[in-house]
Amino acid sequence: MARVALVTGGTRGLGAAIARDLKAVGNTVVVCDVVEEQIAKFKADTGIAGFKIDVGDFASVEAGVKEIESTVGPIDVVVNNAGITRDGFLHKMDPVKQWQAVINVNLGSVFNTCRCIVPGMRERGWGRIINISSMNGQRGQFGQVNYSSAKAGMLGFTRALAQEVAGKGVTVNAVCPGFILTEMTGAMPKEVLEAEVKKIPLGRIGLPDDIGYMVAFLASDQASFITGATMSVNGGQYMAS
Numbered sequence: 001m002a003r004v005a006l007v008t009g010g011t012r013g014l015g016a017a018i019a020r021d022l023k024a025v026g027n028t029v030v031v032c033d034v035v036e037e038q039i040a041k042f043k044a045d046t047g048i049a050g051f052k053i054d055v056g057d058f059a060s061v062e063a064g065v066k067e068i069e070s071t072v073g074p075i076d077v078v079v080n081n082a083g084i085t086r087d088g089f090l091h092k093m094d095p096v097k098q099w100q101a102v103i104n105v106n107l108g109s110v111f112n113t114c115r116c117i118v119p120g121m122r123e124r125g126w127g128r129i130i131n132i133s134s135m136n137g138q139r140g141q142f143g144q145v146n147y148s149s150a151k152a153g154m155l156g157f158t159r160a161l162a163q164e165v166a167g168k169g170v171t172v173n174a175v176c177p178g179f180i181l182t183e184m185t186g187a188m189p190k191e192v193l194e195a196e197v198k199k200i201p202l203g204r205i206g207l208p209d210d211i212g213y214m215v216a217f218l219a220s221d222q223a224s225f226i227t228g229a230t231m232s233v234n235g236g237q238y239m240a241s
Contacts, residue, residue: 009082011042021212055109106150127170162228171227178234180206201236
């Protein structure tokens with residue numbers, strides 16, 4: 001049975017791979033972004049429809065979810081992938097432009113989407129929520145107190161919500177990517193990339209589809225007994241207990 005899956009920040013990078021991989025296994029996928037040109041290009045390239053939603057703004061998410069569900073159908077799967085970075089040292093970090101902006105988009109968006117979508121999942125007795133956190137949310141990262149805090153917060157959110165909705169047929173899990181080849185990392189100097197790869201026991205940089213395949217599995221019926229889990233997809237670079 002085809003499920004309707006929403007991928008936030010789904011027009012580029014990891015989000016785009018996740019959207020494609022969910023579609024490949026039979027889901028009806030929609031994405032959201034804040035840039036209309038990217039939404040249009042992604043639809044032209046993949047056939048996947050997109051909606052303009054500011055995931056850091058509750059009213060925008062509420063309106064966007066209503067539009068999706070009225071035009072496409074009830075949302076069965078939500079992948080909270082949208083995120084930004086505004087790196088900097090804590091003692092120089094702007095409280096609004098760097099701290100609050102990252103918290104709003106990376107963590108606040110997870111509340112916004114789940115608050116709007118979970119009631120319907122509970123009523124229907126089925127749902128999949130997959131939160132894309134980060135290895136840096138598990139271990140911390142120099143110059144990223146904002147990003148690491150938001151991504152760590154996603155893990156606590158995942159475990160708490162998983163307990164609330166388990167009896168309603170809804171699972172909630174988190175995926176923590178490691179060092180993944182995207183447009184941003186691909187633009188890094190060759191020697192920097194090589195140095196990063198040396199830190200990965202499996203001996204290669206991750207690919208966006210490595211994350212997409214994990215998400216597609218967690219969204220499936222086969223993952224019905226997995227909830228509240230944190231899935232590390234990092235080639236062994238960080239092995240959390």
